[in-house]
Structure formats: structure tokens, C-alpha cells
Amino acid sequence: MSNTDPLAPWEEYVDLLKPGAGLLRRTWRPDDPEYRADVYRQLAMNLSYAYFQYFQSDPLHPEFMPLWNSVYLLQPNPDDVYYYAPIDGRRRYRIAGDRGGTFLVHFQFGAGMMGMVYPPGRQINYLDARELDVGADGSFEFIASAECPPGYSGTWHPLDPACDFMMVRLRSYDWGGEADTRLAIECLDAPPLKPRMTAGDIDARLRSMFTLSERWSRLWFDYQVELLDRLGTNTFELNRFEGMGIQNQDYWTAVFDLQEGEALLLESDLPEQRRYWNVQLNDPYFNAVEFVYRQTSLNGHTASVDPDGRFRAVIAIEDPGVANWLDPGGFRQGTVFGRWMECDAAPVPTLTRISLASLETALPDGMARVTPEQRAAALRARRMGAQLRRRW
Template identity: 50%
Template sequence: MRNWADYADLLKPAADLLARTHSPDSEAMQAQLWRQFAMNLSQGYFLLFQSTPDHPEFAPFENSVFLAQPNPDAVYYYAPIDGSGTYRVTGERGNAPVAGFALGNKIIGMDPLPGKGLGNYDFDDLEIDSNGRFEVIFSSERPAAYQGNWLKLPEEADFILVRQFSYDWGNERDVRLAIERLDAPPIRPALTPAQVDAKLAHLFGGYARNLSQISIGAVVRCAEQGFVNRFNLTSFQELGNGKDWPQAYWETVFDIAEDEALIIESELPEQRPYWNIQVIDGLWNQVDYVYRQSSLNGLQAKVDADGKFRAVLAHRDPGVANWLDTGGNLYGMLIGRWYRCSGHPTPSVTRVKFADLDRHLPEGVARIDSDERAEALRRRRIGSQLRRKW
């Protein structure tokens, strides 16, 4: 084992990432980045120390605490696996509109570059009993004489990720899951000093920096491609989504002054089982979504009488129902999702003075008063906290 100071020293070079941000001379940006490093250390501990491929357990991956661009409607769980092993997942489906498994190699942050997706499986394609319960085996080959749910495990897979997207926060039943390896001893041995040393070295010298490097890079890439206050339709395959992931994303960097706002306008696909939009900051962190309306999904959003979705990104409440709160960020990103939708429209963006919003919005745009906003925010913070995140 090394001295504790040696592990802390491994984190110091990560400070040079500040120079890659949009405002490296800003004390606020420095504070956000240092906070992100602390977040990464906390998240990395769960991923590296909670369980092993021989004795896995689903760990919290992204949620309202681990904010490196989670979908605000989603709760994610991660379990490390060995592609040569045999695993059984036991659980209850719940009733969130989207729930499924993703297999992959090197979850984001484990390496300096994102890993790759190796397959996505919707829970609704499994045989589920009348009580909503199921079991599924993951292995390289279907076990002899086994007739139940089985999913092929690629040899290079080293994790199973669970995604579930909620529309009606706190009122839907969340997924409940357990995982076990069937071809490993049942008792989990304690980590050896050598194993602890290796994991600490990876946590401080790898994961904490890697996750911030990838996050900052995602913002820089979008800006360098010219998508500033202009949406780009993308798949995020370069960030580890498998080719079979049935979701299109729309992203833009936003850059607005204190007295400006963005109007987002979009047609809506005729079939749209799930869609949303979210606000993230210049480090790719989701803006607080428990106490701020920094995201909207297909249930929360108000659709105008002409069938279009219109929202206003602004630093203060514009009195429009579909307000997207910047959280005080002048520079950041908007990301939206079309999941299994019949079309993938690209929304328009109009940059205006906040004082001139009414001149640019149609007369029938959905509006809200202060009492209605207070109630909407109350439902939001209660619903978010009622979800299982840990």
C-alpha cells in the first residue's frame, strides 16, 4: 500500500482540465470543476468498491447526485460482470415507460475514452408474470434445458447497466432488481491490500479525471462543430451507446447573456412513447432538477393548441409553463431525446432579449402564474425524492 498522500497526488494533474472549459479564469467555473472532481470520486467509489464481477450488486450510477449528464427522468444502476460468467437477474418490472438492460465494455469514466455499447434489451421483451416479476439469465450460451428468459452475454462485456425513465415522478412503480453470479463461490472474499491499492490508484489517478475529461470534451465537441444556439441531431454512439439503442438525441450549446433567452420550438412525432429536454451546465452536469424546472418530459410539458412544443430557456421565470431554468448558467447545453418515436424532428432555436419574449411567442403559448409555478415545483421536488435512487 502507498501512503494516503500518494493517492491524493494522483488527482492533482486533473486540475489542468480547467483550461479546457469555456471560462477557465472564472472562479465559479473553478468551483464547479473542483466540485465535479469530488462527485467523481464519490461515484467512482461505488463503481469500483461496491462489488466485483464474481459478486456483483447493482450500484447507483447516475441520479440527482451523480450529475455527469444523467437523464433527469432516469435512474441508472451499474453492476460489474465477467463476459465469461453466468448471471441471473431477478426483479420486478414496475411501470415506468422505459426500462431495460444495456451491456457494454468500459462504462464511461473507466478509461480516458468512452467504452462501447454491446447491446440493449427492453424489459418488455421478457416473459413477465402476472405480478410483474421476472428472472433472466445472462451467459455466453443458453444453459442446457433452460426455457426461461435468456440474453446472450458477449465475451468482452464487463458491465450491465439498467436504465429506467419515469414520466410521472414518484407515482410510478420503480424497477426492483437483484443480480447474482451462478458460477462463482457464494461467499465474497475481502479485498486484499493489493486490490485496494489498485482500485484507489484507478479512482484518484484515472476515473476522477477521465469522467471530467469526457464531460468537458462533449461540450467542446458540440461547440466546435458549430452547434451553438442551434440543435444537432445525434446518436451519442461515440459516448458508448450501442447501435441498437432506439433513441435519437438533439443537442446544442447555449450561450446567452443575463438579459437574453432562447425560444425552443418543435414539431412532435405522431408516435412518441417517451421524449424530454434537459438543461446542463458547461461541465456537462445536469442543472439541479429537484428544486428547479431544468427539464421537461412528455408528461410535464404543455403542448400548444397548434400541436407544437415551445419552451423558453431563461435565467428567471418568464411566466411560460415550459420554462427551462438555466440555474444561473450563461453557457451550457440543452439535450433532448426521442425514444422509439415515429420521427426525429430537429427543434428550432431563437435567441431574443428577455424583455422582448412576448413579441416572439405566439398568443396561445401555455402560460402559468406564480401560484401554479410554486405548485409545479412542489410536485417536482416531492416526486423526485420519492424515486428510488440508491
């Protein structure tokens, strides 16, 4: 790069991608060719995701951009649609829209977005849509700023001056059965016209974009390795993910390991009071396993509860004929993630290995079964419901 030209030759930016190949060494099985192929796919996924993060929006002219979803798979909750907007905590923002029928809408404010910085920064505060003043027509607005504007009588949310991002969770229980929430954001201190990017801006953003994978995937590959080393396989622990997770939510996590000829029986008590709960399967790279076309997750709306009040599910490569099948999508190793949100208890589930030959006799009589026709109908409802939600 010369003193007069702020742009480097294109190959210099492309070279920034090369260290990403070293991420394979941070996985559970770095010598496995299938792992290598999956990591290559993840690097391409992260690159497309990074364009939105660095080029589409800025704190003066923000937009709600797609974050983690069924395309950008780095452990999104399948029930959630996530959005991100860059902001400047020293400025004033107006967020407005239509509340719709989405089960939960949650705004999270912080400094240092995961993947954009390493290690990730901190969550600062939150706003639940239950705190909003929603009109009879579903419309709402709130102001987020360091100080409440004089004379403003609507919902106001305080911004820490260090805040540099807003993240939104739109959480559905009944996919396709809830009207989408619509959102818009504007900076009240900005000129209305968004300027053309300078060459210097593009240079800086390209450098961040091409290095995002090394920060983002490294964070979760290292987490998976640490989890396996500490817990082994098929054992759950509770975790709050302080600083990264949603408030009032306990996560239950385990590394699942499924050998040839085996199934895993997941069992759990259920809290008596439970605003929301779910369970999902992730692959060895912390991506949610394909969840539009496969039943890789269940929640309090879709899961069947046994007559004794407990939740049971079967993790198996092939359909075991139970309603609560968790399909690992061809993966024999990965992670199980569950959530108890605003519950009066946080039970720790169990995983038990069962041979496929003895599975039918090992399951309780009251556990709901499905016919092939019922499974086909459930999968169709799932894929149609997933697509009826706006995810990006």
C-alpha cells in the first residue's frame, strides 16, 4: 500500500484468509477429511456473513442486518431470528415497528460484538418488548440514548456511551403461526444521506471482513474442545454464558457421542413454571444442525410431554418412530444445547446409551409414537413454518 493509495493489491486481502485453514487444528478431529470439508464450508459461510457485518451498515446510518439464522449457522437457536445493528452509545436512536405476534422480542445492547472482536466484549443492558408501549394497531417505538430527550413521554432506554451494537432476538414457539415483528432503526443525530465509502473505509472493512473467521470460529471451536475435555461425552452441565447469553436463561449443554447401532435417550424433569424451553443439536463445529428440513430441535410448543410429566427424546441417526426424535443429520458427534428461560427451576437432563435392538423395550409405554405419515406431515409443517418466518 502506497502513501497515496489507501488500497492494497487485491491479493493482499485474499491472503488474509489463509490463516483460517489453521482453524481445523482446533476441532475435535483435525485429521478427519470430513471435518476438513465442513470447516471449509464454514469459512465460506463466515465470509458471506462478514460482508453484512462490515459493509452494509454503520452507526450513523444503521439497519437491522441478518446475524445468525439458518444460513449463518454458528449455533443459532432454531427458534430465534437474530438481527444486529451497529450503534454509537453517545448518539440517539429511534427504533420503531410493528410488534406482530412473535412469541418473544428481546433487545440486547453491548460493547464488542462476538466475532468482530476477540475475545468478545460485554453485554451492557437489555430491553424486553413487554416493557414497550404497544398501540392498538401493534405499532411501537422507543428511544435509546444516553439521556432521555426533554419532553419525551414514550419508552426510553438508557445507552451506555461505550455501547457499539444492538442485537435483537425474535423468538418463535409456533413457527409460521406467529405474525413477524417488523423493525426499523434510525440515528436521530445523523445527516439523512448516507455518504459514499472512502477507499480508506473499504480497506479497513476488507481487513476486518477477511479475518472474521479466525476470531469467530476460533471462539467456539475452543469452547467445544474445552467442553469435551472437561465433561467428556453424554453428560450435561448448566451454564449461564454470562456476558454473552440472554438474561434469565439457563443453558444445559453436553457433547453427544453416538456409536454405530446406538441411540441416546435424553430425559429431563420439566420446571412447573416455564415461559420458554427448547433443545437443539449442533454439529462438531458449533453450527446448528440443519433445522428447516430435519427435526433437529424441539421446544415447549412442539415437544410431546410424557404422561408422568417428564420430557424424553431419542437422538438417533434413523427415525426411531417416536414423536420426540432429535435427528443429528448424519453426525455422530456434536453438542446438545437446551434452554430454560424464566423458569422456576433448572433441571439437569441425562443422556443414556441404548442399543437400537433394545430401544423399543427401553422406552416408556406412554412415550408418544408417530407413523411414517405423521412424521412426513410434521416435517412438512416444520419446513413450511420455518420459511414463513423472515430470517434474513
